[in-house]
Amino acid sequence: MAQTFDRADGKLALTHILFALAALMIGGIAGMLQGMVRGGVIELPGGIGYYQLLTAHGVLMALVFTTFFIIGFMFSGLSKVTGGRLTGTARGLGWAGFWLMAVGTVLGTVMILANKATVLYTFYAPLKASPWFYIALALVVVGSWLSGAGMIAQYVSWRKNNKGKISPLFAFMAVATMGLWYIATLGVAITVLFQFIPWSFGWVEKINVMLSRTLFWYFGHPLVYFWLMPVYICWYVIVPKVIGGKIFSDALARLAFVLLLLFSTPVGFHHQLMEPGITPFWKFLQVILTFMVVVPSLITAFALFATFETTGRAKGYKGLFGWFRALPWKDVRFLAPFMGMVAFIPGGIGGIINASHQMNALVHNTIWVTGHFHLTVATAVAITFFGIAYWLIPAITGRRMTASINRLGIIQVSLWALGILVMSGAMHISGLLGAPRRTSDTTYNGNEIAAQWDPYNLLMAIGGAILFLSLIVMAVALIKMIRLAKGETEYPVAESLTPAEATPRWLERWGVWVGLAAVLIVVAYAIPIADMIANPAPGAKGYVLW
Numbered sequence: 001m002a003q004t005f006d007r008a009d010g011k012l013a014l015t016h017i018l019f020a021l022a023a024l025m026i027g028g029i030a031g032m033l034q035g036m037v038r039g040g041v042i043e044l045p046g047g048i049g050y051y052q053l054l055t056a057h058g059v060l061m062a063l064v065f066t067t068f069f070i071i072g073f074m075f076s077g078l079s080k081v082t083g084g085r086l087t088g089t090a091r092g093l094g095w096a097g098f099w100l101m102a103v104g105t106v107l108g109t110v111m112i113l114a115n116k117a118t119v120l121y122t123f124y125a126p127l128k129a130s131p132w133f134y135i136a137l138a139l140v141v142v143g144s145w146l147s148g149a150g151m152i153a154q155y156v157s158w159r160k161n162n163k164g165k166i167s168p169l170f171a172f173m174a175v176a177t178m179g180l181w182y183i184a185t186l187g188v189a190i191t192v193l194f195q196f197i198p199w200s201f202g203w204v205e206k207i208n209v210m211l212s213r214t215l216f217w218y219f220g221h222p223l224v225y226f227w228l229m230p231v232y233i234c235w236y237v238i239v240p241k242v243i244g245g246k247i248f249s250d251a252l253a254r255l256a257f258v259l260l261l262l263f264s265t266p267v268g269f270h271h272q273l274m275e276p277g278i279t280p281f282w283k284f285l286q287v288i289l290t291f292m293v294v295v296p297s298l299i300t301a302f303a304l305f306a307t308f309e310t311t312g313r314a315k316g317y318k319g320l321f322g323w324f325r326a327l328p329w330k331d332v333r334f335l336a337p338f339m340g341m342v343a344f345i346p347g348g349i350g351g352i353i354n355a356s357h358q359m360n361a362l363v364h365n366t367i368w369v370t371g372h373f374h375l376t377v378a379t380a381v382a383i384t385f386f387g388i389a390y391w392l393i394p395a396i397t398g399r400r401m402t403a404s405i406n407r408l409g410i411i412q413v414s415l416w417a418l419g420i421l422v423m424s425g426a427m428h429i430s431g432l433l434g435a436p437r438r439t440s441d442t443t444y445n446g447n448e449i450a451a452q453w454d455p456y457n458l459l460m461a462i463g464g465a466i467l468f469l470s471l472i473v474m475a476v477a478l479i480k481m482i483r484l485a486k487g488e489t490e491y492p493v494a495e496s497l498t499p500a501e502a503t504p505r506w507l508e509r510w511g512v513w514v515g516l517a518a519v520l521i522v523v524a525y526a527i528p529i530a531d532m533i534a535n536p537a538p539g540a541k542g543y544v545l546w
């Protein structure tokens, strides 16, 4: 019997998802304009600064769209797999978290629009924003902590009522994701509370720049895994069901998540390879740890294709690659995440290039980097989220997904893939030719090398326009979805090929994993951070350069 989605839980999840998509639409306008400006197609009207726009884009896309979507999606899945209903505590914490994050987002956006926080989403010191911008960031982080507490409360309550059983895979993965989030956000919370807020209020004159950047990247790298892990939830748990198959191995999936929890944090220095003030040994160590994340990524690639193959063979498809034809190419619930997987192949390879010290020297701060993360977060992650939205919204609002929604979805994600191919491809090439990221249109006084970038700048603008068109199609689909007829839409959650008893219990020993994660963080960070505090550079006053 189809189980209707709990209405109160549906409302919590839907509010998060719609908030996320609103941020995506506004961020998308900014992104499209950036492409146009860089391509020399337009100039910004009304005194809007390029960096102001870029700050809005980075914050709304990388921080707001992702976080709200992830929290909404994970609450919905928890409700689904842990008995069809969130406990009052979990739901209450979810709403409290939502409101804190929403207030923080609005406050932060107002500060950016007022041109009082044009510091980009990385808010590097010594650029100094209004203190209210940092307070806004703090509200978003604290809000997400409440939501995380809600999810963990739900998981704990399930385990209490199901003693001795292994938890549902979705719930395990959601807890691992939020566990990583708690570890990661500790860094950003410390720098915002103890460095940026006192400094921007003028209570202290100077800021320790190296320390603040280090704490930012202590957060900034695991942030990318916080985006990716919910995507992996979809790839591991949702996609197998959509294609009519089963999860290849429950234990392997859990192992991948445990490895992500361990190796996502002690690696932030790979964003600081070009910075003085960190000795090469610590950079080397963190780069080695960075490459450990390749292991869970390859596990994931293996498990997914194993699922595709076993499913196809079970349906009777023969030959080495016959199973490929068994995949439901005309189902947006599959096509979108599959496109995400494909984008993640060059995205992942680019990541390995970026993290390698010598090659980083070539691409650092060029628009190659922007090309890289539009393949990863803006495609592998975003397009998977789009694929989720098309069934999730009808499922949690008790409506029936139609063929026409599916068709719009296919058009939308195909346009997105095309737009990214053009824009991100151009970014990669012109980045290799030396074009800097985070720069408005400039000819560098007619410089020859800069002239080489011109055709790619134009391609970026064209790609950006296609991406924006994709968002318009999505807006149309959203309006249609709200007006769908009442009915049922499946919330796809796959079962495992292997029996649940086959999963080793030690995978669920959180104390061990969090403890090991802490040990790795201490090994990678304790000495260099102690050094930054004990032997600080002179410290910087704040600058407002916009």
Ligand code: HEM
Pocket (backbone or CB within 6 Å): 027, 028, 029, 031, 032, 034, 035, 038, 054, 055, 057, 058, 061, 062, 065, 066, 120, 121, 122, 367, 370, 374, 377, 378, 382, 436, 437, 438, 439, 440, 460, 463, 464, 465, 467, 468, 471
């Ligand atoms: C309509 C779709 C999009 C377009 C046209 C677009 C375009 C751009 C462009 C042209 C830049 C580079 C500007 C520069 O360095 O000078 C940029 C930066 C960026 N984009 Fe996008 N983008 C889109 C979607 C997204 C999405 C979905 C995400 C993340 C979920 C995202 C995250 C970012 C981030 C984090 C930056 C870097 C900001 C910074 O350097 O401070 N973008 N985007």
Ligand SMILES: [Cu+2]
Pocket (backbone or CB within 6 Å): 220, 221, 224, 270, 271
């Ligand atoms: Cu990183």
